[in-house]
Structure formats: structure tokens, C-alpha cells
Amino acid sequence: MLGFAQLFASRLVKAAAILIAIVVMNFFLVHAAPGDPATVMAGEAGAADEKFVTQLREQFGLDRPLYEQLGTYIGKVVQGDLGFSYRQQRPVWDILAERLPATLVLTLTAFILALAAGVALGTLAAVTVGTWADSAITVVALLAYATPIYWIGLMLSLLFSIQLGWLPAFGYETIGAGYTGLAHVADVAVHLILPVITLALFYMAGYARLTRASMLEVRSLDFVKTAKAKGLTQGRIVTRHVLRNAILPVITVAGIQAGQLVGGSILIETVFAWPGIGRLAFEAVLQRDYQVLLGIFLVTSVMVILFNILTDILYGLVDPRIQVSQ
Amino acid sequence: MSQFDLLRTPTETAAMTTPLLDVRGLSIALPPGADRPLAVDNLTFTLNPDEILCVVGESGSGKSMTAHAMMGLLPAPHVRVSGGSLLFKGKDVLAMPEAEQRSLRGGRIAMVFQEPMTALNPLMRVGRQIGESLREHTDLPAPARRARVGELLAQVGLPNPAELAEAYPFRLSGGQRQRVMIAMALACQPDILIADEPTTALDVTTQKQILDLIRSIQAERHMGMMFITHDFGVVAEIAHRVAVMRHGKLVEYGAASDVLNRPQHPYTRQLIASVPHYIEHRDDHAKTGAPLLVADKVRKVFNVGGGLFKKSKPVVAGDDLSLTIHPGETVGLVGESGSGKSTLGRSIVGLIKPDSGRILFEGTDLLALDRKGFRPYRRTVQMVFQDPYASLNPRHRVGDIVAQGPVAFGEDHGRALARARELLAMVGLDGSAADRFPHEFSGGQRQRIGIARALAMEPKLLVADEPVSALDVSVQGQVLDLLDDIRRRLNLAMLFITHDLRVAAQVCDTIAVMRRGRIVEMGTARDVFTHPRDAYTRSLLDAIPGKAWHIPDDLQKIPAGAH
Numbered sequence: 001m002l003g004f005a006q007l008f009a010s011r012l013v014k015a016a017a018i019l020i021a022i023v024v025m026n027f028f029l030v031h032a033a034p035g036d037p038a039t040v041m042a043g044e045a046g047a048a049d050e051k052f053v054t055q056l057r058e059q060f061g062l063d064r065p066l067y068e069q070l071g072t073y074i075g076k077v078v079q080g081d082l083g084f085s086y087r088q089q090r091p092v093w094d095i096l097a098e099r100l101p102a103t104l105v106l107t108l109t110a111f112i113l114a115l116a117a118g119v120a121l122g123t124l125a126a127v128t129v130g131t132w133a134d135s136a137i138t139v140v141a142l143l144a145y146a147t148p149i150y151w152i153g154l155m156l157s158l159l160f161s162i163q164l165g166w167l168p169a170f171g172y173e174t175i176g177a178g179y180t181g182l183a184h185v186a187d188v189a190v191h192l193i194l195p196v197i198t199l200a201l202f203y204m205a206g207y208a209r210l211t212r213a214s215m216l217e218v219r220s221l222d223f224v225k226t227a228k229a230k231g232l233t234q235g236r237i238v239t240r241h242v243l244r245n246a247i248l249p250v251i252t253v254a255g256i257q258a259g260q261l262v263g264g265s266i267l268i269e270t271v272f273a274w275p276g277i278g279r280l281a282f283e284a285v286l287q288r289d290y291q292v293l294l295g296i297f298l299v300t301s302v303m304v305i306l307f308n309i310l311t312d313i314l315y316g317l318v319d320p321r322i323q324v325s326q
Numbered sequence: 327m328s329q330f331d332l333l334r335t336p337t338e339t340a341a342m343t344t345p346l347l348d349v350r351g352l353s354i355a356l357p358p359g360a361d362r363p364l365a366v367d368n369l370t371f372t373l374n375p376d377e378i379l380c381v382v383g384e385s386g387s388g389k390s391m392t393a394h395a396m397m398g399l400l401p402a403p404h405v406r407v408s409g410g411s412l413l414f415k416g417k418d419v420l421a422m423p424e425a426e427q428r429s430l431r432g433g434r435i436a437m438v439f440q441e442p443m444t445a446l447n448p449l450m451r452v453g454r455q456i457g458e459s460l461r462e463h464t465d466l467p468a469p470a471r472r473a474r475v476g477e478l479l480a481q482v483g484l485p486n487p488a489e490l491a492e493a494y495p496f497r498l499s500g501g502q503r504q505r506v507m508i509a510m511a512l513a514c515q516p517d518i519l520i521a522d523e524p525t526t527a528l529d530v531t532t533q534k535q536i537l538d539l540i541r542s543i544q545a546e547r548h549m550g551m552m553f554i555t556h557d558f559g560v561v562a563e564i565a566h567r568v569a570v571m572r573h574g575k576l577v578e579y580g581a582a583s584d585v586l587n588r589p590q591h592p593y594t595r596q597l598i599a600s601v602p603h604y605i606e607h608r609d610d611h612a613k614t615g616a617p618l619l620v621a622d623k624v625r626k627v628f629n630v631g632g633g634l635f636k637k638s639k640p641v642v643a644g645d646d647l648s649l650t651i652h653p654g655e656t657v658g659l660v661g662e663s664g665s666g667k668s669t670l671g672r673s674i675v676g677l678i679k680p681d682s683g684r685i686l687f688e689g690t691d692l693l694a695l696d697r698k699g700f701r702p703y704r705r706t707v708q709m710v711f712q713d714p715y716a717s718l719n720p721r722h723r724v725g726d727i728v729a730q731g732p733v734a735f736g737e738d739h740g741r742a743l744a745r746a747r748e749l750l751a752m753v754g755l756d757g758s759a760a761d762r763f764p765h766e767f768s769g770g771q772r773q774r775i776g777i778a779r780a781l782a783m784e785p786k787l788l789v790a791d792e793p794v795s796a797l798d799v800s801v802q803g804q805v806l807d808l809l810d811d812i813r814r815r816l817n818l819a820m821l822f823i824t825h826d827l828r829v830a831a832q833v834c835d836t837i838a839v840m841r842r843g844r845i846v847e848m849g850t851a852r853d854v855f856t857h858p859r860d861a862y863t864r865s866l867l868d869a870i871p872g873k874a875w876h877i878p879d880d881l882q883k884i885p886a887g888a889h
Contacts, residue, residue, distance in 0.1 A: 223444060229397050321494070
């Protein structure tokens, strides 16, 4: 297992380097946009003169040269301090910590559901290739992939919340109900259903198509012929020989998408009024809340890197040839 | 079986029992639009216990299809059995329900495939892959299955069975993988073993080991064996009976000694006549003038693997490689896969830059030249590649493929095209060939195009890297004759790289034998074949299948290049 530990260590070192580069780039990217928090705050305050804006800038350190601001920022980040949001008058880390769980619950549930359903449907389509079941799955996948995600969200909410009244239309929990313990979990779960399904449908479609294509390719390989010649049952051939090999490209794509899920749920969070990171990012952009925006960028970058490492490890576990070529 | 029976020859014993396998009027239909309606047409033969039946034919003859039909491996629904029956111990396999067929597959009838590199699941430990058969067809508990897997691996001659069972296929060599395949096929002690070209993808010494193994296991267990091959040398080595197939039809069927020594059908006679035989070495080549090419102590090391925290591993592909080629001489570079023969060939053509040593072409050291200085030599040294299917650009017309080289060197396009047509005619293709695309040609025709392409540059030296190993034996003969004819007409020098000693014997004046990156022996074809000095050369010669078989005199052709 030495090779495994070595692989992991080398990935961590690379990840740290990448992370620093990301922090620097994010910083400049944010400052490249015109306007700063001082002008926005001054604008919101109504009658503001030049002096007030300058005073705000001095207060927040925005009048310092850019490289000095960068130095301060990196120094703080390395110490685990993401800064202070002057807009909300709270530390950035507190704001993120408040929003992160909601987003993670939403996206991870959707991701796992999408992966499971996508691989299952793709496998079913590949096994029944050319029949009505295959065509039906292909059509459904294509529709789910092509339809705008917010539209599906709106339609689902229209049907299940407004017409049928089965599920809550928006929010993270029933406001003011004050549930605790299991009742709270159940409450969140009910609120979770619609946004999760909406988000999962889109990703599921991709995984289903990918799994189907990959299975059909693997199915024609020689070792599948060997498995048939051994007299194995169809089910065993599909699960043990075809699927196991066909899943590799799905893992690659899923790994890339898993990292993006945190930032990629802005639309869903907006449609379902979900108090997550996505909406926080959106608001932060509108308010020029640099510190919060940089914090979100950092958190999502860490997620991407984390999921990439996880994917690599998973790959090494599924495919024994990977570790050797490393 | 009684003591008395054991003394009889297999065929005599067979006459008294029901055949293991009785194929009656089997026809397999191809989908509409294929080059012929039936892949297999009204095929009838029997296979007895304790007998090796060799099914011989060229690619597309339907020999593999027959085996696949037996194993239920035909690509349904496009290809299906359209008539006849396959009786296993008197019961029609094709009429059985799927579950019963499945219990035969891998249980009573097992199969070994051609490509050991791809026939094993890359993500599953080999022990488990063998154990799967046992799990399906027996009710042995897991520990007993593991023990049996170990026994099987030991039986097929693999060292450290316990350790090997835990290995993944990519850790094993081609020969080892084929042994694993055989162990897998033997797992449930089948009555019939079907082997579909099991040694074709292997080196000659490995081939000999695998053939010996297959033969001894077959004799030990009295299995009926259907051995599919295109190689009459292999047939001579192991067959009791032979069935020759062509275009889906059985053209000749009989005892091995009859078919090999007294072939009746013209097609069988043609096939046997095109078998290269190592006795046919050429007369010595009279070396004249200064050498055209001298390779002097060429060394090439490849660095494999490596990364941020890991040092790469050096692999010596060629070391201290020295040889000379005179004008008009054909030098054969012979060796097994991984011996470094292609590395030397590619170094001479300039596709690889050796680490040290000199390659002198007419006195100029090619390795000392820069890109620009080397360019004229790209013309004079040309290469013919191994795979005629992959080495021609499928989007270009054949005429353009041939004319491209001269055009790149400043030749007028029209003139180059006219010359291309001449060359295509010279390699035996008709005039319309220039306007067609590569996929419209067969493998042999494509290799002719590849040769025409090389000749268009008017080279002085041709490096042919396994030019015939992807071709059927009768086509192989034609391409070799063509190469020899051209060589003589244009007084070309040739470096002929091959793993097949029989082919080398047919076309080469001088032979260099390579092993593990070194030339172990070099001499005239006559010396190397009749008085091999190196032990490795001897083992290579010894491993040629069917060397005990003497091709019938009336079918021996005059050795190519004999004056």
C-alpha cells in the first residue's frame, strides 16, 4: 500500500499549490469588475458625497494598493480567516458555515440519486438495446438533458405543490414550526424532495447516456465473449464483467461534476428559495461583497479539488492498472 | 476405457462409440448486404473423444463462426444458424433451452480464444475469473474452489499458483495469460475443448510451449478437441484429423496424414504450397561494393513510468546493435516480441533517435544530422509497416497516398500521380485503384499499396517491419514474392523485420537474430539455418511448428530468390 500513500501524498502537495494559485486568481478576478463595496454602500445609503465614500474605503482598507490587499488576504486565508463581510457585519466563515449545510444536503443527495438512477437506467437501456425500453429511456434522458433546469423546477412545483398540494413549494424548513430532532429531519426531507429531483434529473440524464454508450462499447470486447463462453448467466455477465469496466468513464465525468455541484445549484436554490451557497454567491455579486465572494470561491475550489482526489482514489480502487501507471 | 481400447488409435476407438460432437448440415446466415449470404454453408463433420480435429482455413472461411455457433456466441440477431444441427453426445445443442445450453458452455464444452491480451477481464483477479466457471457449474464451496483454482494453475505450468491467482491480468505475459485461459477452460473438466487460434498471437517459443501443453492435457483427459488454425505447421504438429474450410464450405476432410501428405482439393494444395518452409534458405548473397548502411553500436534506452515522486525505470530496447547492409542485400532481423528489432528498424528510418552509436548511410552518419540535413535521407530510406489496415489514411484516395511523398519533395502533382499509377500497376493493382479509398481493398492489396507508397520515393533501402504478419498465408506468399521481385528489379537493399523464421528463410540473404535488445547471432541464411551457433537461435528453430513434416514434393515451390 506504499504506492497508494505516495499517490495520495503527491496529490495533496499538488492540490495545495493549485489552491494558492486559485486564491490569487480569484482575488484579481473579483477586483477586475468595476465598482467596489464602498460605492454600492454609498449608493444604498442614498445621499452620499465623495467624502463619505473615501471614508468607507479607508475604513475597509480599499484605498491600499492592490498587492498589499492581496498580501493581507493570503496571509489571513492561510491562517483560516476568510475575512469580514462589512455588508453583513459578520465574519465570512460564519456566513458560509450557515449556508453550506443546506447546499451540501441538496447537492449531495441529488448527486447520489442522479448517479444511482443514471447508471441503473443506462444499464437497463444497454441490456435492452434496440427495444422499446431502450428507446423510452433514451427519449426521457434526452428530454431531461435538453429542458432548462429551472423550467422543470417550476413545473414540478406547480404540479406537486400548487395543484396537488403534496409537497412544500419552497424553503428549507417550515418557518416558525420549531421542530427538533427527528421531526426536524423529516421536515427538511419533505422540503428537499422537489429541488433534489429537479437537480438530479439533469445529471441523471447525462449519466444514463454515458453508461449506455460505455456499456455497449464494452459489451463487444473479447473478455465478455470469454464470460459468455464460461456459461455465466446474463445477469452476472452484465454486472461483473460489462458494468464494472463500463463504469470507468462514468466515474471520470461524475468526479468532475461532483466538484461543480456546490456552485452549480444557483438556479435551483433561486427557484426553490433554498438558503444555500448558490444564492449567497448571487447576492454577494450584486452587493460587491468581495470577502464573501472570495470565501465562496475558495470553498467551491476546495470542493472541486477534494472531489478530484476522491475520484482518483476511487479510480485506483476500481481499476488496478491505474496505480501502476502513476 | 479398457486397457484394450487404449492401444487402439483414436479413430478406431471412435468408430465404436457415438461421436462427441456431430455437426450435420450446419448453415449460418449472414445479414443481408454481407459479401455472401451464408457464413457457413452446409457443414458436416464429427469430433470423437480423444481426438484433435484441426479446422483450417483463411480469414473469412467461417471456421470461427462454427465454433461460435457451438458456444452460442454468434452476434444475435444479425448472424444466426439457418439450418442443420449440432449434436453433442446425440442431443441437438441448438434445440436446447437457453439454461441447458449454458450448462454445456464452460461446463461440458469449453473454449480458448485467440487474443490472450484481451480475452481476460482486466479488472478481475485471474483466480476469480477461473473460479467463476466452477461457481457456475459445480456446487463446490468457496474454499474448495480456491484450492481447485490453484491446482488448475499448477497444471497449466504456471509458477506460484497461489500468488498468481491474486494477480490481475495486466501483470502477466501473453503466454501466461493464454495458460490462464486454458486453466479456465479446463476448470470443469470439459468433454470438448475448442481452441480458436490459441497460439497465433504468441511468439514462436511460447507457441511451442502452449501447443505442447494443449496436446498433453488433451491426451491425459481424452478430450475431444477442435483446434482452429490457419497454420499448416501447427496442423502437422498436433492434428489427428483435418477439416479444410473455404468460403464457409468444407472442401477437404480426412485423417491428418492424408490431408497433409496427399492433399486432394486444389485449395488445400494451394494452401500447403504457400506454407513457408525453413529448409528453403537462399543461396548466399554476393556482397559487392561498399556497404549501403552500417549500424554501429546503436543503443536505445526507453524510460518507462516516472512522475513527481517516482523515478522512471530505464528499459534497454537495444544495446550494441551493429549490422551492415550491402546494396541489393536483404537482411532479416529475427526475434520475438520485445527483442528490440522494431527499435532498430525505426532508428534507421529516423523515427526514433538512439542514445548512442552511429548509423552510417553511404558513409554519412544519420544520427549526427539535424532535421534539415536528415531530410534527403527520409527519401532514400523508406518503410513498409506491419498493419495494412492502420497505416493508410482512410480519408485519402490511394493515388494521393502514393503521390504524397514525392509531392512533399517538390515533384509536380500531376507527374507524381501518373507515377503513382505506374507503381500501383507494378505492385499488381489495376488502373482504377488510384481513385479508390483504402477501405475498398483487402489486407493483401493494402499492403501492396503500402509497398507502392514506399517505392514512390525511389528509396535505396526498404525497411519492412513485419510486412506480412497480418496477412493470410496464401496472400502472405504473394506479397513476399512481390517484395522479392521488386528487390531484384530495382536492386533494392532491404531490412526485413519478422518474428517468423520461416518467412525470414524465404526472403533473406543474411539473418540477424535478436534477443532482449542484443543481436545474438548474425550470418548468412544458410549458416544460421543449417548450423546455428547460438543456443537461442537453436531454440527458435526448434520451436518452428511442423518441422518434422515434409511438404509433399509436388507442392514444393522453387525457393524465392534462388538463381
